[in-house]
Amino acid sequence: MCLSRLVSVGALFFKIPVRGINFINLSNMKDNKIWLITGASQGLGLILAKTLLQNGYRVAGSARDLPAIEVALGSKTDSFLPIVIALGDEHTIQLAVQQTLDHFGRIDVLVNNAGYGQSGTIEELDDQEVRNNFSVNVFGLLNVTRAVLPVMRRQNSGHIFNLSAIGGFSAGYPGLGIYAATKFAVAGLSEALSEEVKPFGIKVTIVYPGFFRTSFLSTGSLQVAKNLNPAYLPVHQAQHEMRRSMDGKQFGDPEKLAGILIAMSENPDPALHLFLGVDAMQVASDKIKSLQAELTKWKKTTISTSFDA
């Protein structure tokens, strides 16, 4: 067998770093955590699922239909369960969670990864486009979270990774404001969720990736506004240029992101806010600095609104 396969197999029995990522001793696969990943048929979700399976973890991976997930990851095995989730349909989610429990007995890690990008200025997008982005990226995420939490609460353990985006921390650029709003919302609700589920031994991490080399920017994934307003031509041009120059050339390595999430899931004190990518770190840092500066600049106004003593 080829070298990489040998290394993968060897990693099951020894502490061998795979592609620079150290894994814990995986010889006792019975104890390996069970992950449920939404949006596992492409992008970060797919790469995460593959990395997990290669390293002896067990995975339930979802897509909108069975063929999509089976084409990506194969059919059911002892360590992999393809599941179907329509994010807006709570029945499919309940069923998928039940199937996961029937197959694996528990759910240790939930990765709320399913989501898509919507480009277009605030004014350009129609009501349906705005609501759809929220339906998937926010309400769908909440639907899945609500279905899995009771399982984790009974276990008194679990870890939820909610995929936000660097655009969910800083959105000061044109043409992605609604997508950014969905990712801001994910961050906000996750902060609250993190406090609320602590008593149950459940951990929450908000993941803010920068640009990673997936199909996110491709025409199939990043939705374009149906009604382009000619007044925003410069924005359209800038976005077109961004896609042209970045699609397929993003700096972030999804396999490394996967490795970090896996390591974080084994960390007894995981991050609440996890920015991934040099770009994400820079943008986050810049946003905090500029916000602090604005806070300072307007301090007198800010603190002027109290009732007189």
Next chain:
Amino acid sequence: MTIKFMKNAKIWLVTGASQGLGLSLVKKLLESGHKVAATTRNIKSIENEVGPRSAFFLPLAVDVTSQAEVHQAVNQVVAHFGTIDVLVNNAGYGQTGAVAELTDKEIRQVFDVNFFSQINFIREVMPILKEKNSGHIFNIGSIGGYTGEFPGLGIYSATKFAISGMTEALSVEGKAFGVKVTLVYPGGFRTNFFEPTSIKNPVKPLEDYSTVHTAQAQMQSHSGSQEGDPDKFSDVLIGVSEMKNPPVHLFLGTDAYEIAHEKAKKVQEELQKFKSLSISTGFEVTE
């Protein structure tokens, strides 16, 4: 109420104007001679508080979640006043409950009023402002739109976080057309926000989240003693609308100031703590 004649009176459209911050703003604006269109669910209530329709004041009954009603309302404002200069997206309410306690319906409802309604108004008003190459949009967020740390207000926070992100983008999109945009993050202001008449509680509370309920009740017990003065809030907004270079992010309240600083510090610390992980995700660059 006496109305001063103001040479450069602006035309303001304020949503959620029947009580709280919105009502205070409407009154202050009229007192200083501005012209005001105010949307509310309850026309009688606002007329009792402010007065009848006049050359300066246009109360409108509007379901802000209805694109059609918002469209009609904006048309009525323009028909009455000729144009719009300032939009204040203020309509919204508090929704309590642990994140996992709220039903899909409750979640969509609070997003409908707090967030999607803002977009409805922006869609209608932006073209008017862009055409004049001027104007100001105030999106009223919340300190809860910068941090989700308030117990039992996570979904409400999510609606306010959404406003924060959307408004950051809007401010850049509007700049090209001379439209100013300010995101306002009020802390606790003495309004009916926590009162049973305004706030909504979960229809299906879960026993397991009793600690959240306790913390929530504690917070709600301060209703009526919040430090923020709605009239001072209004004074600030009116002042900011006159500025050549208004802030994009405007926190209001000593509590908001302190909480914002703390949150920023916390995130900065985490950024540092996990820095080596964060920067390790690039593809190896081969020479």
